Amino acid sequence: MVNPPRIDLDACQGHGRCYHLAPAIFRPADEVGHAEVIPGVEITDRDRPALDRAVAACPEMAIDWDAGPTS
Numbered sequence: 001m002v003n004p005p006r007i008d009l010d011a012c013q014g015h016g017r018c019y020h021l022a023p024a025i026f027r028p029a030d031e032v033g034h035a036e037v038i039p040g041v042e043i044t045d046r047d048r049p050a051l052d053r054a055v056a057a058c059p060e061m062a063i064d065w066d067a068g069p070t071s
């Protein structure tokens with residue numbers, strides 16, 4: 001099991017890169033395009049690459065993710 005990310009809603013500007021790069025983890029939360037983590041999502045090791053890309057691509061550094069140890 002991989003720790004879920006968190007989005008800093010004050011920092012998020014709605015660029016949408018996260019949910020385009022990792023649509024199994026993030027989704028748009030409003031009409032402006034701010035993001036949210038899909039409620040109840042279970043993140044597996046298989047999701048790590050997409051999540052890594054989303055974190056790296058967020059221009060506002062609004063995604064906080066402690067990747068934890070790899071299994």
Ligand code: SF4
Pocket residue numbers: 007011012013014015016017018019033034035057058059060061062063
């Ligand atoms: S890429 Fe960053 S700023 Fe853009 S919607 Fe996702 S969390 Fe928000």
